[in-house]
Amino acid sequence: MVAASIATAVSAQAAAGCQVGYEVTGAWQGGFTANIKIKNLGDAVNGWRLGWTFTAGQAITQPWGFTASPTSGTVVATNVDYNRSIPTNATIDVGFNGSWNNSTNPAPTTFTLNGTTCTGGVSPTPPPTTPPTTPPTTPPSSAPTVAADGSGQYRTVQAAIDAVPVNNTQRVTITIKAGTYRQVVRVPGNKPHITLRGLGSGPANTVLVFNNSAYTHGTSGSASVFVDGANFVAENLTISNDFDENLASSGHQAVALNLNADRAVLRNVRLLGDQDTFLVNDRTRAYMVDSYVEGTVDFVFGGGTIVIDRSTVHEKRSSGGTITAASTDAAKTYGFLFYRSTITGTGSNNTNLGRPWRQGAQVLYRESNLGGTVKTNQPWTNMGDATWQNARFLEYRNTGSGAAVNSTRPQLSDAQAATYTPHRYLAGTDGWNPL
Structure with a gap:
């Protein structure tokens, strides 16, 4: 029915050899679960891309620990x-659910590591004697799982984070079953390489939420989720602050995500709040893709660097508001880039693209669709003594009914656009490329 194999080789890439172990750990009608172990036998490599060839009819349906x-x-x-370095003799484990539609389910062939083929002998091992009848919904490995109903190793997300060893060097993927988790969550700076991954059918099924506000905690202290650990990843979940700013006599900020981590990735994530939903701190470089963020005023703000790619940004107040309040240091070239994204809102011609929290603020909307909620004339505004004219506010090749080119909407030239790409925003001094 199914088989597992091991291939070994010495690779010329980075003077590194590689060993790839492949094992089928479960099978059912039309599907299977498999585990792949990648061992670096040579010099340290800076990250990995693993390749293999499936027989026709085989496919990955749910990956854990990688994208395919x-x-x-x-x-x-x-x-x-x-870009995480893999030392000599270090092993990375990834697993997945797969599908197949033939009478047998052979092992994949032609394994490669970073483009170099891992050749060698193949030694099959038998499939499990009691395969499951349905696919598992959580990784069949030691990855910690959170479930509010007690069916996982932990009942709260914070308990799973607390169990991660201090100064861990390997990625720890914490899977979170569908449900609502009402607790402040903190990923400390001494716990890098943590992934929080929702296991529901979409990000709305797994919700991390709390309702602190600036009234009692200050703006930066009001977040539902605080992330300080570098190389953080969030996938397929919602982070929300459901404090209602309209209940107070005057509006109070209430942050959903306080991101203070370098090299962070948010993929298929929803960030929900009112004023000041998403704080991107000065030390942060982040890539947000295929995601959603909403709010009322300044709901993407801070002095960090972020690329928001293929995402929806929604002004939820019918009277409009201001999307960004960047505080980019004047010495820093890059701040916020909205790239190939969609700007929507409930109001018409009354939403500002941004205002400068600090005079050096840098924000670019590039090749995005700006809906009718965006002001067509002067969509940038002032903040205190900081004026939009002296900030670094830019647009480039936007479309939609809210897009326009006029004297109140500074545009990049084609020549300038070459230096304002997602890669340039995120590369820093270490060449980080999460795209």
């Missing part, structure tokens, strides 16, 4: 934290 493109045929699986 394509998911069938000649597969390329990429580490979610691609």
